[in-house]
Amino acid sequence: MKTIATLAAVSFMIVGQAFSQSERTSTQQKKILMDTNPQYTFELSDKVTRKKVTFKNRYGITLAADLYLPKNPKNKPLAALAISGPFGAVKEQSSGLYAQNMAERGFAALAFDPSYTGESGGEPRNVASPDINTEDFSAAVDFLGLQKDIDRNRIGIIGICGFAGMGLNAAAVDKRVKAVAVTSMYNMSRVMANGYYDALTPAQRTQTLEQLGEQRWKDAENGSYAASSSNLPEKLTGNESQFVVDYFNYYKTPRGFHPRSINSNSSWTATNPWSFMNMPLLTYIKEISPRPVLIIAGENAHSRYFSEDAYNAAAEPKELVIIPKAVHVDLYDKIxxxxFKKLEEFFRANLNVVSAEKTAAVDEGR
Incomplete structure (x- = not known):
């Protein structure tokens, strides 16, 4: 029971993962994909357009995304960015905000829901996979590279929170990605396998895997996917850790709540940690080089060590930016x-994008 509690605590602390039964039929999923009045946690900028799109990944799963484009682009074809995260969030939250802000700066930006979550397809619902979610980024690159106004040779990735690790993994394997930036990074395979600060003992890890195996038999027998009891509280009692309070203040309040977000209003399956337990995401992080890596973390983020360790493991060119006084969730939505200026400069430099100001100066010189 101690190991169950340990795993539950880890799962809870991983961006407030909730665990309850949450399966949808294919018909229900199609209804979600046809949502014509989606709720966003931010206002649409008058400088961009937003279009709902879908595309398939290599496993045949249909992904739902929002494509943000600058209204009056100065340079065509556009450099593009594939954006996802945080872990358990949807495109109407942080990733959409990032996409909009990068589109305002002249990029095509695609914010997508990962497989099995949000408006994207895949059954059962609300599971994650280090392989499939890495593939989701490459599928986004596939889509962007087929758009007539996008330069397929100038595509980058932005990963947020748990999808920062997936984004780095995608950049390592997918040489079409020319630059990658991550914020408030989590290494999901590391934290699932070893707990926070690698505190899970070998005995606890073994017991956890045994219990997950037993749960798989129960799920197979029942024909459905059971749930763990961890959850973000509906109300704060004052006894929570500060980072739990931070998650609550984003996901459970009007600031960041979204009905399709797993962390706001839904659940992961109980066996969700299974595939992360022995498939390290960042094994080949050095192979991103010679393409550049930008890692951004908050000074006071509980997750900061993931960013610092990833930076140390990566090869040059690389850069680590620590935002003074910021906590983990500050980099979700606090404009x-x-x-964003740093992100703009990074991708302009590494995707060979000429700024609108420089283009205007050249035009005037003519």
Whole structure:
């Protein structure tokens, strides 16, 4: 029971993962994909357009995404960015906000829901996979590279929170990705396998895997996917850790709540950690080189060590930016804290994008 509690605590702390039964039929999923009045946690900018699109990944799963484009692009074809995260969030939250802000700066930006979550397809619902979710980024690159106004030779990735690790993994294997930036990074395979700060003992890990195996038999017998009891609280009692309070203040309040977000209003399956337990995401992080890596973390983020360790493991060219006084969730949506100017400069330099100001100066010179 101690190991169950340990795994539950880890699962809870991983961006407030909730676990309850949450299967949808294919018909229900089609209805979600046809949502014509989606709720967003931010206002649409008058400088961009937003279009709902779908595409398939290599496993045949249909992914739902929002494509953000600058209204009056100065340079065509456009450089493009594939964006996803945080872990358990949807495109109407943080990734969409990032996409919109990068589109305002002249990029085509695609915010997508990962497989099995949000408006994207896949059964059963609300599971994650280090392989399939890495593939989701490459499928986004497939889509972007087929658009007539996008330069397929100038595509980058932005990964947020748990999808930062997946984004780095995708960049390592997918040489079409020319640059990758991540914020508030989580290494999901590491934290699932070893707990926070690698505190899970070998005996606890073994017991956890045994219990997950037993749960698989129960799920197979029942024909459905059971749930763990961990959840973000509906109300704060004052006894929670600060990072739990931070998650609550994003996912459970009007600031960041979304009905399709797993962390706001839904659940992961109980056996969700299974595939992360022995498939390290960042094994080949050095193979991103010579393409550049930008890693951004908050100074006071409980997750900061993931970013620092990833930076140390990566090969040059690489850069680690620590945002003073910021906590993990500050980089989800706080426009005055997220270093969008730094992201713009990074991708302009590494995707060979000429700024609108420079283009205008050249035009005037003519």
């Amino acid at each position: 005055d804290i997220i270093p």
